[in-house]
Amino acid sequence: MKQRNPTPQNCPCGKTLSYEACCGQYLDQGEMAKTAETLMRSRYTAYVLRREDYLLATWHTTTRPEILALSDHQQNQWLGLTVRLHDAFAPDRAVVEFVARYKQNGKAYRLHERSRFVFEQGRWFYVDGDILTGS
Numbered sequence: 001m002k003q004r005n006p007t008p009q010n011c012p013c014g015k016t017l018s019y020e021a022c023c024g025q026y027l028d029q030g031e032m033a034k035t036a037e038t039l040m041r042s043r044y045t046a047y048v049l050r051r052e053d054y055l056l057a058t059w060h061t062t063t064r065p066e067i068l069a070l071s072d073h074q075q076n077q078w079l080g081l082t083v084r085l086h087d088a089f090a091p092d093r094a095v096v097e098f099v100a101r102y103k104q105n106g107k108a109y110r111l112h113e114r115s116r117f118v119f120e121q122g123r124w125f126y127v128d129g130d131i132l133t134g135s
């Protein structure tokens with residue numbers, strides 16, 4: 001059996017770019033994601049890296065939680081992200097559908113969500129999402 005080794009040149013969001021050239025721009029260098037899909041990918045990477053500050057900063061104020069109990073997700077081992085759909089149906093509105101895979105206590109799970117984003121004051125924000133069941 002072939003071992004699947006993690007590739008250090010891949011960003012956690014799954015793009016074949018280094019973290020610095022991909023989501024690191026947004027998480028560490030203050031760049032603004034230009035599309036909702038890019039923001040969604042960077043937020044996934046923020047979950048992988050447990051960057052609560054970034055997750056809260058990119059959450060729309062109307063739906064943003066006070067704090068993120070990321071410790072509840074401490075056992076989550078994020079395995080990968082697949083973006084299924086990116087629909088920027090208005091200049092300031094977009095939906096992104098994705099599947100994120102993770103392991104918790106040795107069991108594998110899939111999170112299939114359709115997320116809503118808005119563009120305000122020159123940047124995209126995550127608003128909320130619907131969990132989809134099935135594939």
Ligand SMILES: [Zn+2]
Pocket residue numbers: 011012013014015019022023024041042045
């Ligand atoms: Zn990335």
